[in-house]
Amino acid sequence: MEACLVCKEFESEKSTKMKKKQWKRRELLKSLGVAAAAAPLAASSPVKGMSMEGSAMREIPLSSVKRDRKPGKPVTAIVIGAGSRGWGAYSSYGLKYPDELQVVGVAEPIPYRRERMAKAFNIPEQRQFVTWEHVFEVPKFADALIVTTPDDLHYGPAMAGLEDGYDLLLEKVIAQTWEECNDILQLTEKKNAIVAVCHVLRYNAYFRKLRELIDAGAIGEVVSVQHLEPVERIHMSHSFVRGNWGNSRKSNPMILSKSCHDTDMLRWLLNKPCQRVSSFGSLSLFREEMAPAGSTERCTDGCAIERECPYSAIKLYLEQRAWLQHLTLEEVNKNTILRELKNGPYGRCVYRCDNDVVDHQISNFEFEGGITAAFSMEALSSYGGRRTRIFGTEGDLFGDEQTLTITNAISGKQEVWDARKALKDDSGHGGGDHGLVHDFVRAVDANDPSLLTSTIQVSMESHLMGFQAEASRLDGGRVREISLQQQG
Numbered sequence: 128m129e130a131c132l133v134c135k136e137f138e139s140e141k142s143t144k145m146k147k148k149q150w151k152r153r154e155l156l157k158s159l160g161v162a163a164a165a166a167p168l169a170a171s172s173p174v175k176g177m178s179m180e181g182s183a184m185r186e187i188p189l190s191s192v193k194r195d196r197k198p199g200k201p202v203t204a205i206v207i208g209a210g211s212r213g214w215g216a217y218s219s220y221g222l223k224y225p226d227e228l229q230v231v232g233v234a235e236p237i238p239y240r241r242e243r244m245a246k247a248f249n250i251p252e253q254r255q256f257v258t259w260e261h262v263f264e265v266p267k268f269a270d271a272l273i274v275t276t277p278d279d280l281h282y283g284p285a286m287a288g289l290e291d292g293y294d295l296l297l298e299k300v301i302a303q304t305w306e307e308c309n310d311i312l313q314l315t316e317k318k319n320a321i322v323a324v325c326h327v328l329r330y331n332a333y334f335r336k337l338r339e340l341i342d343a344g345a346i347g348e349v350v351s352v353q354h355l356e357p358v359e360r361i362h363m364s365h366s367f368v369r370g371n372w373g374n375s376r377k378s379n380p381m382i383l384s385k386s387c388h389d390t391d392m393l394r395w396l397l398n399k400p401c402q403r404v405s406s407f408g409s410l411s412l413f414r415e416e417m418a419p420a421g422s423t424e425r426c427t428d429g430c431a432i433e434r435e436c437p438y439s440a441i442k443l444y445l446e447q448r449a450w451l452q453h454l455t456l457e458e459v460n461k462n463t464i465l466r467e468l469k470n471g472p473y474g475r476c477v478y479r480c481d482n483d484v485v486d487h488q489i490s491n492f493e494f495e496g497g498i499t500a501a502f503s504m505e506a507l508s509s510y511g512g513r514r515t516r517i518f519g520t521e522g523d524l525f526g527d528e529q530t531l532t533i534t535n536a537i538s539g540k541q542e543v544w545d546a547r548k549a550l551k552d553d554s555g556h557g558g559g560d561h562g563l564v565h566d567f568v569r570a571v572d573a574n575d576p577s578l579l580t581s582t583i584q585v586s587m588e589s590h591l592m593g594f595q596a597e598a599s600r601l602d603g604g605r606v607r608e609i610s611l612q613q614q615g
């Protein structure tokens with residue numbers, strides 16, 4: 128039977144449009160170094176194909192590194208909270224690039240941490256403060272504040288800093304309640320300030336590439352996502368049981384303190400509003416009723432099972448010297464570590480802490496256009512490293528924070544991109560820590576927030592996803608709406 132002329136024309140117009148669209152997409156992908164690959168489909172699955180050894184997969188070339196303008200003069204900053212993040216993650220950028228960032232003041236109650244910063248940046252005594260409040264007793268003397276205090280001390284310095292006209296590099300979680308987050312946003316806008324939220328994953332090579340590939344249509348239109356955050360059980364025991372983030376009243380629930388990076392990443396990658404969430408989860412392992420017979424309050428109290436316990440503080444901190452950055456150690460030696468284990472939070476038995484945050488949580492998010500994202504935080508994994516599978520109309524994508532594998536459903540081609548070869552910076556979070564400061568100093572220097580991808584304005588929604596996921600979890604998984612207007 129002959130096809131009708133109108134239909135034929137329509138089909139031919141449709142096909143021309145499709146071809147044009149595909150051509151545009153090919154050009155875009157080419158510019159990302161993707162389309163040139165024309166290897167046959169590897170016999171192995173995308174997961175097996177993660178290893179390049181002996182694989183028939185074509186490797187996607189790296190994006191060229193953009194060389195951009197440095198700030199005209201160093202941006203000056205005051206570090207509020209000179210602990211692991213304030214010192215190790217962000218000030219280290221100023222030590223590496225003194226022509227871009229200078230730390231000119233510090234507020235920190237622990238003397239050795241305050242002195243370490245003062246010495247490294249030659250900070251005069253009158254600009255060394257014991258607590259954040261003291262910074263605001265003197266007139267503004269820097270461009271920006273780096274707010275890296277514990278979670279319950281973000282709101283105070285952020286509000287005071289904005290009031291005084293500082294720009295902010297503000298650690299996540301923005302604040303402990305949605306209302307407080309909103310206060311900070313309102314004051315940011317009123318003061319026309321720049322506030323960068325430390326969603327550092329947005330600034331590393333791996334996640335940037337992932338976003339580029341999705342934007343370029345490497346798998347067509349995204350339909351759904353399956354995202355896993357395996358925390359790793361020793362990390363869980365250190366940070367979310369014994370450490371600063373174990374108790375949700377003192378810090379935040381797990382979906383915010385750990386997983387706000389993940390809600391943010393989902394929102395950023397999909398680039399569409401999130402509309403609803405339902406969540407379940409609980410704390411299974413690190414509870415008093417799970418404590419083995421013979422265990423004691425502290426690992427140093429003569430615990431009968433200390434030698435076989437995988438969470439022994441003696442093994443972890445004293446013998447392996449791991450995770451020491453959060454212990455208060457003016458010097459790292461046997462005596463100071465033992466003193467901390469006998470008196471501080473990190474010597475406590477993991478089954479006898481004041482922790483209440485969950486060790487497993489699943490959250491289902493629905494985005495505009497019916498895109499679904501199933502997110503799972505698993506703290507009891509033996510490994511770390513986020514795993515993400517994204518399914519689209521023309522293919523799918525798998526990533527494990529090291530490599531990205533794209534399978535094209537139409538051509539059958541499979542390609543891989545290796546982030547390990549792209550990393551130019553050895554800072555934390557795959558280079559994201561310094562990547563963020565790099566963009567922040569440029570944004571402050573040029574007074575241009577568009578040079579940042581994680582302003583407070585764009586970070587609010589992913590925080591709301593976390594607040595609403597937690598509300599759902601506490602309410603038996605009931606669906607919660609996510610609407611910035613309604614929550615406004």
Ligand SMILES: NC(=O)c1ccc[n+]([C@@H]2O[C@H](COP(=O)([O-])OP(=O)(O)OC[C@H]3O[C@@H](n4cnc5c(N)ncnc54)[C@H](O)[C@@H]3O)[C@@H](O)[C@H]2O)c1
Pocket residue numbers: 207208209210211212213234235236237240257258259260275276277278280298299300325326327371384452453556
């Ligand atoms: N972006 C990320 O990926 C990431 C990773 C880890 C932690 N964080 C966040 O960074 C923040 C800091 O975490 P951290 O790991 O550096 O903790 P930390 O405990 O190592 O550092 C916090 C510092 O703040 C100091 N402090 C306490 N009270 C103070 C006060 N009144 N005035 C000034 N300083 C005070 C503490 O003494 C400590 O040195 C937290 O909010 C945390 O959730 C973010």
